[in-house]
Amino acid sequence: MNRPLIRRLAVLAAGASLMGLAACATPSRPDAMALAATPALTAAPGDVGYHSVTTVNVSGGNDTNPLWTAQVSNADFKTALESSLAAAGYMGSEGRPMTVTASLVDLKQPMVGLDMSVTSQIRYSVSREGQVIFNETVSATGTATISEAFVGAERLRLANEKSxxxxxxQFLTRFRATAR
Structure with missing residues (x-):
C-alpha cells in the first residue's frame, strides 16, 4: 500500500477522534437551570405555599450519554427545581406541608442547527394534605445561538438549560396566579 496514503488516513483518523472528543455531550447544570429570587416570583408571608414545600419529586429525566446528546437528569432537574423554589420562598416547613411533583413529559431537541431551540414539557402537581391544589402541564422553549457556543453539543446543553x-x-408564575 502507498505510504503517503496510509499517513493521510492516519492523520484523518486522529483528527476525527479528536473532534469526537471535543463534541462529547455534557449533562445540563442545575445552577444554570435554577431561577434566582425575583420580586415577581417570590412568595410572601400569607401566600399559599410560603415556606411550606417539604418534598419535591421528579421523574421523566434521562442521564446524558457522552456519545449522544445532552439530556436533563432527574437529579439535576430536582436540584434546579428545589433551588428555584427556595429562592422564591416556597421551600420550608413553616406552613401546612406541601409536595411538588414534576414529571418531564417531553424534551424536544434538534439534531443539528446553528441556533438550537429545545422545548420542554413538564407536568407539575402541587398537593397539600393529600389534596391537589395545582395540576398543569407547562411547555417552554429555550434557544442557544452559535455565538454562545460553537460546538453543537454545548449549544444543545445550553438550550436544554434555558428551556x-x-x-x-412559567410554573412559578402560574402557581402564584392560581394559588392566591
Whole structure:
C-alpha cells in the first residue's frame, strides 16, 4: 500500500477522534437551570405555599450519554427545581406541608442547527394534605445561538438549560396566579 496514503488516513483518523472528543455531550447544570429570587416570583408571608414545600419529586429525566446528546437528569432537574423554589420562598416547613411533583413529559431537541431551540414539557402537581391544589402541564422553549457556543453539543446543553429554566419560571408564575 502507498505510504503517503496510509499517513493521510492516519492523520484523518486522529483528527476525527479528536473532534469526537471535543463534541462529547455534557449533562445540563442545575445552577444554570435554577431561577434566582425575583420580586415577581417570590412568595410572601400569607401566600399559599410560603415556606411550606417539604418534598419535591421528579421523574421523566434521562442521564446524558457522552456519545449522544445532552439530556436533563432527574437529579439535576430536582436540584434546579428545589433551588428555584427556595429562592422564591416556597421551600420550608413553616406552613401546612406541601409536595411538588414534576414529571418531564417531553424534551424536544434538534439534531443539528446553528441556533438550537429545545422545548420542554413538564407536568407539575402541587398537593397539600393529600389534596391537589395545582395540576398543569407547562411547555417552554429555550434557544442557544452559535455565538454562545460553537460546538453543537454545548449549544444543545445550553438550550436544554434555558428551556428548563423558562419552564420553572412559567410554573412559578402560574402557581402564584392560581394559588392566591
Amino acid at each position: 428548563i429554566q423558562e419552564n420553572i419560571r
